[in-house]
Amino acid sequence: MDLCEAILNRRSIRKYKDKEIDENIINKIIEAGIWAPSAGNLQSWEVVVVKDHLTKDKLAVACYIREFIAESAVVLVICAHKRNSEATYGERGSELYSIQDAACAAQNMLLMIHDLGLGACWNGSFDEDSVSDLLGIPEGIRPVAIITVGYPDEKPIPPPRKEIEEFIHNEKY
Template identity: 60%
Template sequence: MDLFEAIIGRRSIRRFKKDMVKDDIIMKVIEAGTWAPSAGNLQSWEVVMVKNSETKEKLVTAAYLREFLAGAPIILVLCANQHECGASYNDRGVELYCIQDAACAGQNILLAAHALGLGACWVGAFDEDLVVQALHLPPGLRPVSLIPMGYPDENPSPPPRGDLEEFIHYERFK
């Protein structure tokens, strides 16, 4: 798939077929995450792969009852490794770089999933403490996204995008 086709054609998918995704496909998707840029190439992110129904239900609770999460055969939980990044970059590593690392990896993961015929959605609305408890995350790991993933069972229209001119500021902001 052409890169621009993938970028423009990717959608947030919230309805999934029951079919399980083969492990080698999931590994390929996660490997795409490792090729994202990261501060100092530390790749300060971790991913917890959840397939177990009980754990999925805990994530649904953490995500304010977004039931569609449990409808996915797999949920990837992306975490920023504040501990690792802070050791090299102090406060900026803890507060910014590791979050950016995880976000860059996440976007690669979403695009790779789409390129392989999968659907996924970045879910950022959740109670972090409940996710930490559900997944036994140690201190220094901050969950940044729940990514339900599976074969899509919907084909949503693209939500509108802003005009380029709304984003770009020439030479200075105003």
């Protein structure tokens, strides 16, 4: 798939077919994240792969009752490894670079998911403590995105976008 086509046509999918995803495909998605840019090439992010139905049900509750989370084939919980970045970059590494690293990895994964003919939805709205407790995420590692993955059972229309001029500031804000 052409990169421009992937960027323009990827959509957030919230309705999935009841079909499992092969482990090799999941690994290919995560590998796309590994190739994302990161501060100092520290790659200060990790992912928790959730397939268990009961755990997905509990994640849906931690995400403020978003049922599609429980209905997806796989949930990828992308975590920032704050301590890893902090060791090299101090507080800025912990509070910013690690989150940027996780976000870059997540975007690569979203594009790979689309390229593979799967659907996904990025979720940032969740109770962080509940997710950490549920998945046993240790101190210093912060869940920053929850990505549902599955075979799409919908084709959403493109949402409106702002014009390019609304984003650009030349030399000064």
